[in-house]
Amino acid sequence: MKFNNVAPDSYIVEKKVPTSQNGPKKEAKVVVLQSVGYPFLCNLVESPKIEIVNKELFELYAREQWEGYEVCEGSFLFDQKLLPDYAFKIIKAHPNNSKITENTSIFLMENEENEEIKKIETNVKMDDVIGQERAKTKCKIIMKYIQEPEKFKEWAPRNVLFYGQPGTGKTMLAKSLSNELKVPLFLIKATRLIGEHVGDGARQIHELFEAASQSAPSVIFIDEMDAIGLDRKYQSLRGDVSEVVNALLTEMDGIDQNYGVVTIGATNNPHLLDFAIRSRFEEEIEFEIPDKDQRQSMLENYIKTMPVEMKVDIKRLANISKGMSGRDIKERLLKTALHKAISEDTDFVTWDHVEYALNLYKTEKNEPKHMFA
Structure with a gap:
C-alpha cells in the first residue's frame, strides 16, 4: 500500500x-x-x-x-x-x-479494484425465502411487468423499498427474483456509489442505470440506501451530497423511461431516508423477524444440508432462537454449533453445542469480538 x-x-x-x-x-x-x-x-x-x-x-x-x-x-x-x-x-x-x-x-466502503459495474447470476429460488409473503406477492407483480414491460408502461411497479433488520432476506429475495425470471441483476452497495471527489457518486449512479437499461429487462438492487439517501437535515452541505441525491432522483423518476428496469432499494433505517427519495418508492415492504413456525421451517431446511448430523429437538431450537433473523439462525447459531462439534471430534451436533453457540451469540450482541475475516 x-x-x-x-x-x-x-x-x-x-x-x-x-x-x-x-x-x-x-x-x-x-x-x-x-x-x-x-x-x-x-x-x-x-x-x-x-x-x-x-x-x-x-x-x-x-x-x-x-x-x-x-x-x-x-x-x-x-x-x-x-x-x-x-x-x-x-x-x-x-x-x-x-x-x-x-x-x-x-x-x-468496499475497496473495489475493478470499478466496472457488473451484473451477477444467482441460483437462489423464491421458495428459499421463508416467510415475507407480502414481499413475495409484490415480486410476482414485478415478474409480470418484466415479462411484458410495454404492456405496463407508466403503470409499472418500478421502484420498491425493502426495509427491516439485517439478515431478514431482503437481498436474498432480490436474487431470487432475478433467478426466477432469468434476467440480469445489478446488485450494489450504496457505499460503493460514494466517491471521494465531487461528481464521482453521480457518475456511478448514471452508469449503473445505463448498464441496467442496456441489459433490460433487468433488476437493480441498491443495498444500504441510507448511506447515500440520508435525510437532508442530516447531510453535510457539500456539492457531492446533493449531486448524488439529484442523480438518484433523476433515474428513479424515469426521465429516460428505462422500460423493463426495476429498482429495489434496501435499508435497515427507512426513517433516515430523505423524503424526496423515499417518496419515489411506490411501495415500502417491511421484512420482519421470522415467527416460531418460520424459524422451524428455516431450521429444517438448513439442518438437511449440514455435513454433520444434528441430534436436537427442532421445536425446542425454534423456541430458543426467538428474535433471531434467518441469517443469525444459520450463521450464528447452527454454523457455530457445527464448528464447535467438529473441533471436539464428535459425530453429532448436540444440544451442548447449540447452547455454546447461543451463549456466544448473546455475548457478542453486547461485546462483539469477531467480525473480520
Missing part, C-alpha cells in the same frame, strides 16, 4: 472532547469509513484486507470503541482492539463535525 504526497501530520486521530470545552455536538446519523491500513509504517508492514462478514457486529464493534468521538470528513479513526493503529478514513459523516453515539449507523 502506497501513500504518495501525504504529509504525516495530515493523519488526524479523532479524540473524545468534553462537551464543556466545545459545546454540545450533533449526533452522527451515518458514518462511512474506508479502510486505509497502517499509514505511518508504509511498506514496513503489510496491511491486511478487511472484509466484513457481519455488518451488524461491525457496527457494534465500531460504536463500542468510538462512541463519543467526533467525526469530520477527511479525518481518520484508529482501531485499538483487533488491529491496533489500523486506520479508517472518514469518507462521509452526516452531519459533518458530529459525534458518534449508540444510534449511529456505521458503514465500511
Whole structure:
C-alpha cells in the first residue's frame, strides 16, 4: 500500500472532547469509513484486507470503541482492539463535525479494484425465502411487468423499498427474483456509489442505470440506501451530497423511461431516508423477524444440508432462537454449533453445542469480538 504526497501530520486521530470545552455536538446519523491500513509504517508492514462478514457486529464493534468521538470528513479513526493503529478514513459523516453515539449507523466502503459495474447470476429460488409473503406477492407483480414491460408502461411497479433488520432476506429475495425470471441483476452497495471527489457518486449512479437499461429487462438492487439517501437535515452541505441525491432522483423518476428496469432499494433505517427519495418508492415492504413456525421451517431446511448430523429437538431450537433473523439462525447459531462439534471430534451436533453457540451469540450482541475475516 502506497501513500504518495501525504504529509504525516495530515493523519488526524479523532479524540473524545468534553462537551464543556466545545459545546454540545450533533449526533452522527451515518458514518462511512474506508479502510486505509497502517499509514505511518508504509511498506514496513503489510496491511491486511478487511472484509466484513457481519455488518451488524461491525457496527457494534465500531460504536463500542468510538462512541463519543467526533467525526469530520477527511479525518481518520484508529482501531485499538483487533488491529491496533489500523486506520479508517472518514469518507462521509452526516452531519459533518458530529459525534458518534449508540444510534449511529456505521458503514465500511468496499475497496473495489475493478470499478466496472457488473451484473451477477444467482441460483437462489423464491421458495428459499421463508416467510415475507407480502414481499413475495409484490415480486410476482414485478415478474409480470418484466415479462411484458410495454404492456405496463407508466403503470409499472418500478421502484420498491425493502426495509427491516439485517439478515431478514431482503437481498436474498432480490436474487431470487432475478433467478426466477432469468434476467440480469445489478446488485450494489450504496457505499460503493460514494466517491471521494465531487461528481464521482453521480457518475456511478448514471452508469449503473445505463448498464441496467442496456441489459433490460433487468433488476437493480441498491443495498444500504441510507448511506447515500440520508435525510437532508442530516447531510453535510457539500456539492457531492446533493449531486448524488439529484442523480438518484433523476433515474428513479424515469426521465429516460428505462422500460423493463426495476429498482429495489434496501435499508435497515427507512426513517433516515430523505423524503424526496423515499417518496419515489411506490411501495415500502417491511421484512420482519421470522415467527416460531418460520424459524422451524428455516431450521429444517438448513439442518438437511449440514455435513454433520444434528441430534436436537427442532421445536425446542425454534423456541430458543426467538428474535433471531434467518441469517443469525444459520450463521450464528447452527454454523457455530457445527464448528464447535467438529473441533471436539464428535459425530453429532448436540444440544451442548447449540447452547455454546447461543451463549456466544448473546455475548457478542453486547461485546462483539469477531467480525473480520
